[in-house]
Amino acid sequence: MAAEAHITVSDVTMAYGSLVIQRDLNFDINRGDIFVIMGGSGCGKSTLLKHMLGLIDPAAGDILYNGNSFTHATAQEKEQMRQRWGITYQSGGLFSAMSLLENVSLPLQLYTDYSANDIADIVAYKLSLVGLGGYQAYYPSEISGGMRKRAALARAIALDPEILFFDEPSAGLDPISSRLLDELIVQLKESIGATVVMVTHELASIFDIATNSVYLDANTRTMIDYGDPRYLRDHSEQAVVRQFLARGINASQERTA
Amino acid sequence: MTDQAPGFQLDQQNQEQAALKITGDWVQGQQAPEFSELRTQLAAGLPGKLAMDGSDLGRWDSILMAFLLQCFNFCRDSGIEVQTDALPEGVRRLLSVATTVPPHQRPVKARDSWLSGANPLELVKRALVDIRESMAFIGEVTIALFKLALGQANTRFSDFKNFCYQAGPDAFAIISLTSVLVGMILGYLGAVQLQQFGAEIYVADLVVIGMLREMGVLMTAVVMAGRTGAAYAAQLGTMQTNEEIDAITTMGISPIEFLVIPRMLALIVMMPLLTIYADLLGMIGGGIVAGGMGITPLQYFNQAETAVSLTHFMVGMSKSLVFAVLIAIAGCRSGINSGRSSAAVGQAATEAVVTAIVYLIVADAAINILFQQLGI
Numbered sequence: 001m002a003a004e005a006h007i008t009v010s011d012v013t014m015a016y017g018s019l020v021i022q023r024d025l026n027f028d029i030n031r032g033d034i035f036v037i038m039g040g041s042g043c044g045k046s047t048l049l050k051h052m053l054g055l056i057d058p059a060a061g062d063i064l065y066n067g068n069s070f071t072h073a074t075a076q077e078k079e080q081m082r083q084r085w086g087i088t089y090q091s092g093g094l095f096s097a098m099s100l101l102e103n104v105s106l107p108l109q110l111y112t113d114y115s116a117n118d119i120a121d122i123v124a125y126k127l128s129l130v131g132l133g134g135y136q137a138y139y140p141s142e143i144s145g146g147m148r149k150r151a152a153l154a155r156a157i158a159l160d161p162e163i164l165f166f167d168e169p170s171a172g173l174d175p176i177s178s179r180l181l182d183e184l185i186v187q188l189k190e191s192i193g194a195t196v197v198m199v200t201h202e203l204a205s206i207f208d209i210a211t212n213s214v215y216l217d218a219n220t221r222t223m224i225d226y227g228d229p230r231y232l233r234d235h236s237e238q239a240v241v242r243q244f245l246a247r248g249i250n251a252s253q254e255r256t257a
Numbered sequence: 258m259t260d261q262a263p264g265f266q267l268d269q270q271n272q273e274q275a276a277l278k279i280t281g282d283w284v285q286g287q288q289a290p291e292f293s294e295l296r297t298q299l300a301a302g303l304p305g306k307l308a309m310d311g312s313d314l315g316r317w318d319s320i321l322m323a324f325l326l327q328c329f330n331f332c333r334d335s336g337i338e339v340q341t342d343a344l345p346e347g348v349r350r351l352l353s354v355a356t357t358v359p360p361h362q363r364p365v366k367a368r369d370s371w372l373s374g375a376n377p378l379e380l381v382k383r384a385l386v387d388i389r390e391s392m393a394f395i396g397e398v399t400i401a402l403f404k405l406a407l408g409q410a411n412t413r414f415s416d417f418k419n420f421c422y423q424a425g426p427d428a429f430a431i432i433s434l435t436s437v438l439v440g441m442i443l444g445y446l447g448a449v450q451l452q453q454f455g456a457e458i459y460v461a462d463l464v465v466i467g468m469l470r471e472m473g474v475l476m477t478a479v480v481m482a483g484r485t486g487a488a489y490a491a492q493l494g495t496m497q498t499n500e501e502i503d504a505i506t507t508m509g510i511s512p513i514e515f516l517v518i519p520r521m522l523a524l525i526v527m528m529p530l531l532t533i534y535a536d537l538l539g540m541i542g543g544g545i546v547a548g549g550m551g552i553t554p555l556q557y558f559n560q561a562e563t564a565v566s567l568t569h570f571m572v573g574m575s576k577s578l579v580f581a582v583l584i585a586i587a588g589c590r591s592g593i594n595s596g597r598s599s600a601a602v603g604q605a606a607t608e609a610v611v612t613a614i615v616y617l618i619v620a621d622a623a624i625n626i627l628f629q630q631l632g633i
């Protein structure tokens with residue numbers, strides 16, 4: 001059975017005014033994929049994520065979810081689509097004036113009809129999922145950076161989302177925390193059947209959990225490869241992709257040869 | 258297909274074993290059972306083992322997981338062994354992740370009574386700490402100014418022009434509005450009284466002296482406290498949040514010299530100029546009121562000329578310098594001492610404005626008393 005496209009990026013051009021960041025982006029993200037957007041610094045990975053989230057409109061092209069245009073959807077339709085997404089930002093994006101209970105409760109209060117008791121129980125469960133059971137009364141400033149990232153993930157999965165977006169989830173985490181977060185992402189994806197889209201530089205994460213990927217190139221300002229990152233590492237026709245995935249080892253070997 | 262009501266059945270097979278059958282659709286929109294019901298039943302029997310069975314479970318979401326997690330935590334605390342083999346794989350997997358790390362117990366700390374904030378002793382203590390910190394900050398600023406005078410300060414002057422622009426020309430519109438209106442208010446205030454004696458012409462004296470000595474500089478300072486002082490607190494508070502101030506400190510640079518002094522100097526330069534501008538516009542505002550009372554512009558100008566003196570002007574100017582320093586100190590101190598969250602930056606900006614206005618009023622009163630005693 002052919003895999004079903006959950007998200008389609010169709011002929012998208014991203015630009016700030018006359019400055020084109022990336023052009024002619026065309027790829028599908030299948031349902032249940034852990035999809036990685038990769039590329040060198042400044043190539044527009046996070047910008048693409050922001051386009052997919054609707055924080056920035058594409059200069060051209062369309063982004064479709066379940067075959068429905070998001071770019072051209074009405075504000076109300078966009079809001080309905082967004083309710084099925086969970087998003088974690090680079091710095092977590094937790095509301096500093098709210099406790100973790102309030103942070104994770106917020107989407108449940110806004111978009112469900114659960115009672116206050118049920119919401120408190122669900123928040124306790126979501127925080128337990130990310131290893132923060134019992135931290136409901138803490139404020140973001142009272143916990144570490146890694147814990148903030150996990151708390152942000154708890155908020156992102158509060159509504160059992162269909163799609164989880166991550167912007168640099170492992171940035172600033174130690175290798176063990178980073179690995180645990182990767183495992184958590186896989187567990188969540190398999191348990192709630194979510195599609196995961198992440199921007200990351202972490203090769204360990206890419207090889208451990210990604211099922212598909214796209215490589216954005218800063219020089220040509222377009223995507224230059226697309227596929228399973230393990231396959232691309234060894235068989236990409238683009239030397240820069242092989243070098244990126246081999247951590248530049250090929251390049252240094254070529255220089256010494 | 259319609260949803261089945263969610264429920265559970267606890268079957269206490271014997272002293273050792275109990276079976277928990279989860280039934281129906283545990284999804285949003287259904288009234289899920291409370292865990293307290295199950296807890297009561299479990300506590301009554303306290304079996305050695307609890308086998309969870311999800312064979313009659315329909316659709317499920319987080320409300321089921323929240324229920325099962327509470328059940329799992331209760332069983333762990335009560336020494337009941339839980340078997341989850343008969344639960345759907347997704348449920349089992351999530352339960353396994355959620356129970357990997359035991360719940361954190363927050364250390365109990367003594368709660369402050371809600372009355373403690375109003376305890377006079379506490380208030381005095383807090384005020385003393387605040388005064389001590391302010392004095393320390395003023396001391397550091399003074400040392401930095403001496404170092405600057407000796408050419409030894411690491412002060413970044415490339416931002417000075419921008420700070421001058423932000424504190425000065427950027428504030429023209431709001432200063433113009435407030436000054437004209439304050440001049441008119443002074444004019445009306447005097448006119449009502451002076452008309453009773455047929456001495457309307459002295460409105461000019463009242464407005465000119467009032468603006469030059471007091472209202473021009475005070476209103477400018479209040480606007481600057483709300484505008485520039487709050488901006489300084491927000492800028493420095495954000496730098497604190499982004500660890501920029503830490504970076505400056507660890508480079509061996511004094512944040513006071515690098516960040517506070519250029520801002521303070523910009524205010525010291527711009528405040529007197531804005532005060533002169535405010536004085537002039539205030540006098541024009543007073544002139545508009547005087548015009549309404551039948552005083553011609555020439556008469557107003559001639560009368561104002563007799564009222565203007567260098568002493569009044571210098572009183573206003575000296576106040577403007579003191580106020581500039583106080584606004585900069587209140588704004589920069591709140592920013593540098595800010596916490597490291599976005600809420601703390603907001604608090605710092607609020608604190609900067611409140612502190613600056615208190616400083617201004619206290620300083621204005623003190624200067625007036627001093628000048629009164631000196632006969633100025």
